[in-house]
Amino acid sequence: MTNIVIFGAPGSGKGTQSERLIDQYGLHHISTGDVLRSHMARGTELGKIAESFISQGQLIPDELMINILADVLDSNPAATQKGVIFDGFPRTIPQAKALNELLAKRGTEVHAVIGLEVDDEELVDRLIKRGQMSGRSDDNLETINKRLTVYHSQTSPLRDYYMTEGKYKAIEGKGSIDDIFNAIKKSIDQVSR
Ligand code: AMP
Numbered sequence: 488m489t490n491i492v493i494f495g496a497p498g499s500g501k502g503t504q505s506e507r508l509i510d511q512y513g514l515h516h517i518s519t520g521d522v523l524r525s526h527m528a529r530g531t532e533l534g535k536i537a538e539s540f541i542s543q544g545q546l547i548p549d550e551l552m553i554n555i556l557a558d559v560l561d562s563n564p565a566a567t568q569k570g571v572i573f574d575g576f577p578r579t580i581p582q583a584k585a586l587n588e589l590l591a592k593r594g595t596e597v598h599a600v601i602g603l604e605v606d607d608e609e610l611v612d613r614l615i616k617r618g619q620m621s622g623r624s625d626d627n628l629e630t631i632n633k634r635l636t637v638y639h640s641q642t643s644p645l646r647d648y649y650m651t652e653g654k655y656k657a658i659e660g661k662g663s664i665d666d667i668f669n670a671i672k673k674s675i676d677q678v679s680r
Contacts, residue, residue, distance in 0.1 A: 488570040489512065489514070489570045489598045489678060490567065490570055490571050490590060490597050490598050491508070491570070491572050491597075491600070491675065492572075492577070492597055492601070493572055493573070493574050493601050493603070494601060494602045494646075494649075495603035495660060496605065496607075496635060496642075496643075498605070499610065500603050501574050501603060502518065504601075504664075504668060504671060505572050507664075508668075508675075511672065513570075514569065514570045515565075517556070517559055517560075517566070517571055517572070519578075520574075522555060523541065527541070533555070542625065544629075545637060546641060549579055549585075552578075552582060553581075553585040556582075556586070573597075578641065578642045578645075579641050579642065579645075580644060583645055597649075597654060599654055599656055599674060600645075600655045601656050601671050601675070602658060603658050604657055604658065605660035605661055611632075611635070614626050658670050
């Protein structure tokens with residue numbers, strides 16, 4: 488059982504690589520972005536709150552986001568036994584600390600953080616293309632720029648946080664999907680249990 492955080496800026500390939508990792512390792516996928524978009528599509532109260540932040544390129548406040556993640560873990564008790572890919576969570580230091588606590592309570596931990604490293608110019612290119620195909624409301628140039636600013640100020644400090652914990656595995660995120668996946672597999676195979 489291995490718990491992995493797939494980490495990187497918006498557009499770095501977290502979703503694409505998560506899909507492959509699920510197939511390869513049989514892990515349970517938790518994407519907080521998908522959870523929020525599902526609430527938005529169903530028009531729930533939480534969906535309305537999420538929409539107001541997502542459309543501005545801002546993060547959902549930590550306390551709310553941590554409660555949402557705790558609920559997801561509670562409703563999938565088998566997930567942490569099987570191993571989880573956390574995709575899009577944590578995005579702040581308080582979220583990372585909360586994740587450590589949530590997993591410790593379940594007798595487990597984050598085993599590796601796979602950091603997909605891609606430069607901003609490439610990220611913007613990819614997100615604009617994704618917006619044209621997916622129609623995601625936050626994949627427009629103005630919101631993309633805000634999301635990247637938020638990423639650099641609030642999320643990228645997690646790189647050092649997980650480096651200090653000895654868990655951060657830097658992966659060159661530019662290149663073919665297959666090559667990136669093979670590099671990720673090598674890192675995971677070193678920590679798999
Ligand atoms: P994603 O699909 O991971 O790119 O997430 C889309 C949007 O959902 C983000 O730009 C945030 O507004 C929100 N979001 C997703 N995960 C989180 C999180 N862990 N903390 C705060 N906001 C989040």
